[in-house]
Amino acid sequence: xxxxxxxxxxxxxxxxxxxxxxxxxxxxxxxxxxxxxxxxxxxxxxxxxxxxxxxxxxxxxxxxxxxxxxxxxxxxxxxxxxxxxxxxxxxxxxxxxxxxxxxxxxxxxxxxxxxxxxxxxxxxxxxxxxxxxxxxxxxxxxxxxxxxxxxxxxxxxxxxxxxxxxxxxxxxxxxxxxxxxxxxxxxxxxxxxxxxxxxxxxxxxxxxxxxxxxxxxxxxxxxxxxxxxxxxxxxxxxxxxxxxxxxxxxxxxxxxxxxxxxxxxxxxxxxxxxxxxxxxxxxxxxxxxx
Amino acid sequence: xxxxxxxxxxxxxxxxxxxxxxxxxxxxxxxxxxxxxxxxxxxxxxxxxxxxxxxxxxxxxxxxxxxxxxxxxxxxxxxxxxxxxxxxxxxxxxxxxxxxxxxxxxxxxxxxxxxxxxxxxxxxxxxxxxxxxxxxxxxxxxxxxxxxxxxx
Numbered sequence: 001x002x003x004x005x006x007x008x009x010x011x012x013x014x015x016x017x018x019x020x021x022x023x024x025x026x027x028x029x030x031x032x033x034x035x036x037x038x039x040x041x042x043x044x045x046x047x048x049x050x051x052x053x054x055x056x057x058x059x060x061x062x063x064x065x066x067x068x069x070x071x072x073x074x075x076x077x078x079x080x081x082x083x084x085x086x087x088x089x090x091x092x093x094x095x096x097x098x099x100x101x102x103x104x105x106x107x108x109x110x111x112x113x114x115x116x117x118x119x120x121x122x123x124x125x126x127x128x129x130x131x132x133x134x135x136x137x138x139x140x141x142x143x144x145x146x147x148x149x150x151x152x153x154x155x156x157x158x159x160x161x162x163x164x165x166x167x168x169x170x171x172x173x174x175x176x177x178x179x180x181x182x183x184x185x186x187x188x189x190x191x192x193x194x195x196x197x198x199x200x201x202x203x204x205x206x207x208x209x210x211x212x213x214x215x216x217x218x219x220x221x222x223x224x225x226x227x228x229x230x231x232x233x234x235x236x237x238x239x240x241x242x243x244x245x246x247x248x249x250x251x252x253x254x255x256x257x258x259x260x261x262x263x264x265x266x267x268x269x270x271x272x273x274x275x276x277x278x279x280x281x282x283x284x285x286x287x288x289x290x
Numbered sequence: 291x292x293x294x295x296x297x298x299x300x301x302x303x304x305x306x307x308x309x310x311x312x313x314x315x316x317x318x319x320x321x322x323x324x325x326x327x328x329x330x331x332x333x334x335x336x337x338x339x340x341x342x343x344x345x346x347x348x349x350x351x352x353x354x355x356x357x358x359x360x361x362x363x364x365x366x367x368x369x370x371x372x373x374x375x376x377x378x379x380x381x382x383x384x385x386x387x388x389x390x391x392x393x394x395x396x397x398x399x400x401x402x403x404x405x406x407x408x409x410x411x412x413x414x415x416x417x418x419x420x421x422x423x424x425x426x427x428x429x430x431x432x433x434x435x436x437x438x439x440x441x442x
Contacts, residue, residue, distance in 0.1 A: 001308040029352050029355065033352055046309070046352060048355055074344075099398065100347045100398070100420045103345055104351070
């Protein structure tokens, strides 16, 4: 195996066009190195991008937040613009693994690793996130929901770099949250994760976006469930209908962390809790970070 | 493939295959056996070291990614025979049982104390979430970090 360190995006793209599928893009390595050490992946070249400063950081461009792919979870979780405009993403980033994972793990890595349990994906899906893919041939923008094709599968072509994620800021009068169920308060792979972005007019819900992880091969947006809540006040019957629609759209499995039955059981209380938190946050109340 | 970086202020150079972890280099090439190999998948924090100001799990960090970096391990915390205030607090609070997790906790807690003027019990417990103590002696560890945080 060879090791190549890139200092600029152009260097990454030229190495990717030369190496294609032989290269594995390495940032913090918190997923890739574990998979390598387990013998699950055997790249010919580790292409190290951690030192490429132009791929780190957050920018507000034309009312869209653009997050560099190599921005660490720690930096996402503490960034003022993200905490203001994408509070669900900030909340999720602070729940990826432990401190040591967050210190070097990146948002681009969390997406490209394509885990069914990727914490940062549900809050990005409720923010209409798009993946900016660049190669030496050009660039393209793909909705995040279409970029994730299955467990460990994305639409990234071998010569492409996921350079940044673009996401729509939380509109005023709306609240957002990411709720994660695990066995302890941290260092967890989600048993179920739920992101919600909810807009209100008075008490009535006018706009809802919901997305889950660990309920299907990829994290998913849930348009049918969203529709059941619009026009309601988030009363128990509406929450139950939304939960039923989520269960219709997902296929949770039994695994080492939890049974499918337990995952199904979590959905309704999580939707109810998300509606309560979003309502309070939409009013400007501080609701504690998880 | 050759690799050079700084460990606890000393420049080192090694030649190891790509894919070798930073922990393997520290322990097997440099004889710095303070950082422990336990889970080898970034779950337990026993191998925590600080690389360019970031605490990370050395067991899953590619050694060659540390080229040119400044690495601090548990061996770098004491000044000769003089324990750091955190290490002394661990001794006083009885924070060490089997001791296997201790180096990781010391390095992680050193980072927490060096990045906060004041540190609450809640902050300590949150930021130590990636360090596991199989003896479950968390209360004494948290007590020691709190005590060290109160010292000038």
